[in-house]
Amino acid sequence: MADKPIFEYAPAPQSRSVVDIRSSYGLFIGGEFVEGASAASFKTISPATEEVLAEVTEANAEDVDRAVAAARRAYTRVWSRMPGAERAKYLYRIARIIAERAREFAVLESLDNGKPIKESRDADIPLVAQWFFYYAGWADKLAYAGLGTNPKAHGVAGQIIPWNFPLMMLAWKIAPALAAGNTVVLKPAETTPLTALLFAEVCQQADLPPGVVNIVTGAGATGQAIVEHPDVDKVAFTGSTDVGKAIARSVAGTRKKVTLELGGKAANIVFDDAPVDQAVDGIVNGIFFNQGHVCCAGSRLLVQESVYDELLDRLKRRMTTLRVGDPLDKNTDIGAINSAEQLARIRELSAIGDAEGAERWSPPCELPANGFWFAPTIFTGVTQAHRIAREEIFGPVLSVLTFRTPAEAVEKANNTPYGLSAGVWTEKGSRILSIANQLRAGVVWANTFNKFDPASPFGGYKESGYGREGGKPGLAAYLTEESN
Amino acid sequence: MARLDVRKTYKLYIGGAFPRSESGRTYEALDAKGRFLANAAQASRKDARDAVGAARKAFGGWSTRTPYNRGQILYRTAEMLEGRRDQFISEVKASEGLTAAQAARAVDAAIDRWVWYAGWSDKLTQVVGNANPVSTPHFNLSTPEPTGVVAVVAPQDSSLLGLVSVIAPAIVSGNTVVVVSSYERPLPAITLSEVLATSDLPGGVVNVLTGDATEIAPWLASHRDVNAIDLAGVTDETLAAELEEASADNLKRVVRPSETDWSTEPGITRMTAFLETKTVWHPIGV
Numbered sequence: 001m002a003d004k005p006i007f008e009y010a011p012a013p014q015s016r017s018v019v020d021i022r023s024s025y026g027l028f029i030g031g032e033f034v035e036g037a038s039a040a041s042f043k044t045i046s047p048a049t050e051e052v053l054a055e056v057t058e059a060n061a062e063d064v065d066r067a068v069a070a071a072r073r074a075y076t077r078v079w080s081r082m083p084g085a086e087r088a089k090y091l092y093r094i095a096r097i098i099a100e101r102a103r104e105f106a107v108l109e110s111l112d113n114g115k116p117i118k119e120s121r122d123a124d125i126p127l128v129a130q131w132f133f134y135y136a137g138w139a140d141k142l143a144y145a146g147l148g149t150n151p152k153a154h155g156v157a158g159q160i161i162p163w164n165f166p167l168m169m170l171a172w173k174i175a176p177a178l179a180a181g182n183t184v185v186l187k188p189a190e191t192t193p194l195t196a197l198l199f200a201e202v203c204q205q206a207d208l209p210p211g212v213v214n215i216v217t218g219a220g221a222t223g224q225a226i227v228e229h230p231d232v233d234k235v236a237f238t239g240s241t242d243v244g245k246a247i248a249r250s251v252a253g254t255r256k257k258v259t260l261e262l263g264g265k266a267a268n269i270v271f272d273d274a275p276v277d278q279a280v281d282g283i284v285n286g287i288f289f290n291q292g293h294v295c296c297a298g299s300r301l302l303v304q305e306s307v308y309d310e311l312l313d314r315l316k317r318r319m320t321t322l323r324v325g326d327p328l329d330k331n332t333d334i335g336a337i338n339s340a341e342q343l344a345r346i347r348e349l350s351a352i353g354d355a356e357g358a359e360r361w362s363p364p365c366e367l368p369a370n371g372f373w374f375a376p377t378i379f380t381g382v383t384q385a386h387r388i389a390r391e392e393i394f395g396p397v398l399s400v401l402t403f404r405t406p407a408e409a410v411e412k413a414n415n416t417p418y419g420l421s422a423g424v425w426t427e428k429g430s431r432i433l434s435i436a437n438q439l440r441a442g443v444v445w446a447n448t449f450n451k452f453d454p455a456s457p458f459g460g461y462k463e464s465g466y467g468r469e470g471g472k473p474g475l476a477a478y479l480t481e482e483s484n
Numbered sequence: 485m486a487r488l489d490v491r492k493t494y495k496l497y498i499g500g501a502f503p504r505s506e507s508g509r510t511y512e513a514l515d516a517k518g519r520f521l522a523n524a525a526q527a528s529r530k531d532a533r534d535a536v537g538a539a540r541k542a543f544g545g546w547s548t549r550t551p552y553n554r555g556q557i558l559y560r561t562a563e564m565l566e567g568r569r570d571q572f573i574s575e576v577k578a579s580e581g582l583t584a585a586q587a588a589r590a591v592d593a594a595i596d597r598w599v600w601y602a603g604w605s606d607k608l609t610q611v612v613g614n615a616n617p618v619s620t621p622h623f624n625l626s627t628p629e630p631t632g633v634v635a636v637v638a639p640q641d642s643s644l645l646g647l648v649s650v651i652a653p654a655i656v657s658g659n660t661v662v663v664v665s666s667y668e669r670p671l672p673a674i675t676l677s678e679v680l681a682t683s684d685l686p687g688g689v690v691n692v693l694t695g696d697a698t699e700i701a702p703w704l705a706s707h708r709d710v711n712a713i714d715l716a717g718v719t720d721e722t723l724a725a726e727l728e729e730a731s732a733d734n735l736k737r738v739v740r741p742s743e744t745d746w747s748t749e750p751g752i753t754r755m756t757a758f759l760e761t762k763t764v765w766h767p768i769g770v
Contacts (some may be wrong), residue, residue, distance in 0.1 A: 130619065146612065148751075199636065241735070247734035253725025260735065417734070419760075436764045446766040453618035459628050462711070463735045470762050471616055481644045483754055 009323065012330040014117045019107045021194065024055035027063055027217060030070035031210025037062040042219070044193055047114035047336040048371040050205060056193050059216040060210030064185065064225040067214040069185040072231055075213030079183050084140035093206040099129040101202070105195055109167055110327040112194040114336030114372070115290055117328050117481065127452060128171040128413040134454035135175035138475050144179065145472060148444040151179030154257055155233035158226035162336050163189035163238045164293035164394075170196050172469045173236050174213060175454075180478035183212045185226055190219040191339045204338050223251075234254060235477065238295075240417075242464050244294035249303075259467025259477045261295065262458055263392040265418030267413035268449065271406070272307045274425035278447060280314045283398070286423055286449040288322065288334055288376050292327050292396040295344075295464075296421035298449055300389055301378075301400045302409050308402055312380065320363040322325035322376050334396060337372040353379045353388040358399070375387060384415055392418070406431065411440045413424030419461030423449045426467065442468070494524045494670070496694060497677030498530055498718035499538030500687015505695070513670050516581025524670045527695035531705045532662065536707050537689035538632045539660040542688030547630045547658035552608035558602035558656060562682040565595045571675055572644055579643045591633045593747060594645040596652035601652035604755060608657055612756055621768040628759040630658035631737055632711030635704035636699045639717045639746065643669035646746045647676060650716050651756035655689055662691045662710070664701060666717065670694040698723055712737035712758050716744065 015368040022209050024041070026033040040058035045051060059067075079087070092279050098105065099209055105128070106121040117126070143149045157177045161169035166188055169257050177184050188196035196215050203213050216222060222245075237247050238261040251258055268286050286298025303311050309458040327335035337343040358379040374395055382389050389399045401411040413422055421443040424435045436444040442460045445451060452458065452470070459468035467477045491661040494513075495502040507528035513521045527535075546554070565572070569591055577587035609627055616624040634654045639646030643666045654661045666675030677692045693700060697717060705713055715730050718724045718741045733737050739757045 092513050245732045248735060249729045251723065252728030252732065262735070294759060380666075432766065436762075439762075442760060442762060444762065444764045447762060448622065448767050450764055451620060451622060451765050453620065453624070456616045456624050456765075457614070457761050457763050458517070459761065461631070461762075465735060466737050472614060472762050473626070482750060 005411060009331045013085060013326070014107060014328045014330055016111065016328065017327050018104045019111065021054050021108070025057060025193070025197050025217070026311070027057050027059055028197065028213070028215040029063070031204065033200070036060065037243060042114060042190060046111050046193060046371070047209070047338050048368070049304060050370050053482070054165065054194060056217045059218040059222045061225040063216055064222060065215050067185045068156055068158070068374040069232050070211035071185050074479065075155055075183040076211055076273050078209045078313060079212050079378060080181055084142060084181070087178065087181065088136045088139035090123065090206055090208050091132050091139060091175065094202055095129050095132035095136060095207050097202045097333070098132065102126070102129065104197065105167060105445055107328070108198060109195050110335070113163065113166055113192050114327050114338055116333070116335045118330055119290060124168045127454070128167050131168075131171035131175045135475065136178040138176070139179040142479065144173070145475050145479060145480050147481040152482050154374070154478060155182060156183045156231060157184045157234040157265055157478065158232040158237065159184055159186040160223045160226060160239065161186065161188055164190040164290060164295070167195040167199065167220045169179070169427060170199060172474075176469070177478045178473050180475060182478050185214045185232070187216050187223050187226055187459050191216045204318075210396065211421065216252070226359060228239060234258070236477070241465075244276045244409035244465055247479060257470075257480070260465035261469060262465035264295045264418045264460065264462065265300060265390065265392055265416045266296055266298045266421040266441070267300045267411045269413060270304060270307070270311060271426035271428075271431065272304040273427045273428060274307070276311060276314055276449070277405065279311065280318050280423040282423060282425060282447070282449045283315060284318055284322070288396050289397040289450050291334055291337055291374070293338060293394055295302050296450065297441060299393060301398055302403050302412055303400065305402045305404055306408070312400070314356045315378070316361065316363070319376055321333050322363065324365050324373065324375060325368060326450050331448060335377060340372055341373040343374060343396065346393055346397060349388055349391060349393045350397055352384065353382070353399070356386050356388070357423070358386055358388060359384045366397070372433070385411060390416065406435060410480035411460070412434060414440045417463040420459075420464035421445065423476045455484045489517040491524070493673045494522050494694070495643060496525050496527055497674070497681065497690070497692040498531065498535045499541070499691065500681060502677070502681075506510055506534075511695070514668070514705060515578040519726060521578060521671060524674070524694045526662070527693035527700055529657065529700070530692055532700050532703045533617040533707070535662040535693055536633060536704070536709055538688035539662050540709055542686055543632055543660045545686055546655070546660055546689045548602050549658070551609070554656060554658065555602050556604035558605060558652065558717045559599065560677060562585055562595055562598040562602060564683045565598060568675060568679060569595070574670060575671040576644050581670055582639070590642070590645050597645065598648050598652055599748075600702065601656045605656050607690070608755060611752065612759065616763070623766045626761050626763045628657065628756070631758050631760050632659060633641050633709060634659045634661050634712045634714060634758050635701070635707070635710045636661055636663040636714040637701050638663050638665050638742070639740060640666045640668065640719060642746045644672040644676070646716070647673055649750060650714055650754070652760050653715070653750070657755055657759055659712070659758050660689050662693065664693050664695065664697045664704070664717070666686045667696050701727055702730060705736070706733060706752055708734050712739070714739040714757070715741045717741075
């Protein structure tokens with residue numbers, strides 16, 4: 001174990017003054033903020049302090065109906081008739097406005113979600129701007145998307161996104177949908193609606209035609225109303241596998257198109273010839289990035305037995321340097337758990353890890369008194385039968401398993417109903433390619449982890465869902481080959 | 485005295501062998517005018533399970549064959565189809581009630597389609613794969629991979645052309661298939677099985693069940709080891725919805741029933757429906 005660092009970090013708080021949060025928000029329908037049909041509302045809080053940030057409208061089926069009608073009108077009268085080149089210019093505008101207001105978005109995201117400002121500032125928001133910029137350029141090139149010379153949009157897309165990357169998931173959904181010519185009704189997660197509502201202002205600043213983007217806030221019932229609405233042509237969902245299955249059932253027998261980005265339990269495989277320091281950093285990034293609230297998180301570490309002791313030592317030493325605390329401090333590595341509910345689930349599964357005989361370890365770290373916190377944690381002595389090796393924990397909890405041969409590593413890595421992502425660490429190129437070929441996962445990071453780019457398809461095999469986001473496949477998810 | 489013809493016992497095709505249905509059941513296959521043609525095996529739930537098991541077992545070997553090799557085997561299948569052209573014409577003619585000329589056109593189209601798909605084996609990756617220009621110093625490549633075991637309910641009307649139009653696109657990329665043939669017109673499917681068995685296609689890559697899709701398909705839709713389902717031949721909307729719903733349990737990729745004109749060039753959507761996209765990242769310059 002390393003000693004305490006000799007030099008303490010001075011506080012480096014990011015100012016909140018750049019953000020102006022309203023006390024309450026309506027729904028964004030037809031280009032303006034409107035009141036909900038009922039008086040129902042809920043509060044969104046800062047998970048780091050439990051401070052109430054704003055009151056948000058709980059949309060009911062009537063509100064969803066209004067939003068879908070607005071989207072349909074905008075689709076029929078404006079958006080589907082507009083030349084792609086003009087749609088492109090709107091998307092370019094949005095990309096630029098987000099870049100201009102990047103700091104504001106980053107601070108608001110960290111406040112509402114609990115993620116460290118250095119991640120929202122350096123990863124989330126830049127990717128959001130880039131996502132719109134990338135898909136803007138597709139809007140007038142749809143004939144090259146691989147679906148024939150005149151592919152068609154689906155119409156109205158209903159989109160439901162999770163709380164782990166609130167604005168980034170919005171961009172992943174809205175940018176390709178709009179580029180392809182669809183209009184959208186989007187529901188952000190109930191614990192993280194604020195950046196989506198700020199995005200509504202961006203749509204206004206960009207003079208986006210009313211109804212092209214509609215944002216309705218609410219919880220599961222609101223999402224269900226979107227999925228089941230008869231005038232929604234396409235459903236796009238990112239979230240848990242259970243909800244994904246419910247959506248797949250609910251659209252059975254309809255003409256709705258669906259893409260689903262669901263859970264994962266990624267194996268991060270470290271071979272004995274891996275560059276150790278890089279691997280350790282990759283493991284840390286793989287599981288502790290965004291508090292482990294990442295569907296593609298490298299939550300199962302598979303280490304070749306011969307390097308197990310050395311790797312675990314170095315990993316633990318590295319983990320002692322992680323700083324847990326105030327998301328708005330620029331030196332923070334690990335922020336707050338997004339909600340009390342999620343914290344309870346992480347605690348419950350970790351307790352099951354203890355009960356099933358795995359050995360828990362966390363670096364010494366002081367957690368703030370208020371808010372929702374969980375220390376970075378690893379479990380050793382984990383076998384494939386352990387629930388912590390099978391179920392998605394969605395928190396900063398790593399399960400460590402071992403293997404002897406490459407074949408065993410592949411077998412263990414693939415031994416899950418999920419198939420979203422995987423990591424491979426080895427200096428041997430032929431081994432990287434051979435292992436990558438054998439892994440049943442949609443994304444394989446070799447000697448790196450958790451990299452995202454709008455030009456790069458992302459999505460899962462098996463029960464991690466269907467469809468891809470990013471790149472040409474991400475565009476194709478919102479288009480259909482012209483027929484008859 | 486006139487010579488009595490030697491008739492054939494029609495069986496299932498599972499794992500490269502021709503078993504009878506374990507249920508011991510058969511049903512009458514009739515021609516378009518309602519006259520008896522043969523007793524076809526009526527596949528059961530157990531037969532469907534055996535077929536899925538055989539398809540899973542064959543997946544590893546078939547999906548890792550080189551695309552060139554898969555293309556050669558598919559082309560070999562077309563050669564064998566051509567060799568049985570007359571038999572197919574007479575079976576399609578009887579089953580679908582076509583004239584000899586119409587049946588010949590349908591069979592020729594089926595053979596040509598199989599050749600068309602054979603040529604896709606080593607081109608699909610280039611057409612739907614991508615080198616992705618990411619903004620960080622990374623090598624980033626997306627390649628298509630087969631999704632696994634695909635269950636197919638074959639078109640009910642087009643007994644051969646429709647059948648090859650749903651089998652070939654699934655297997656050319658490395659998937660393995662369990663197909664439920666047209667209930668009323670099973671004979672071309674059984675003869676196709678005999679072609680496949682003699683075409684160097686490994687046993688289990690295609691498994692053919694003759695029988696009632698309304699009985700068998702629910703077991704395939706709910707089977708946890710089936711990765712995708714093609715509902716081409718499901719004409720009943722209620723059943724289609726039920727099968728889609730059952731498919732949600734393990735998030736099968738679903739191709740929904742649609743009005744399809746099997747005589748037109750199919751495009752690549754039936755192939756891409758059974759592909760996953762795998763994206764591999766690696767740092768550059770480290």
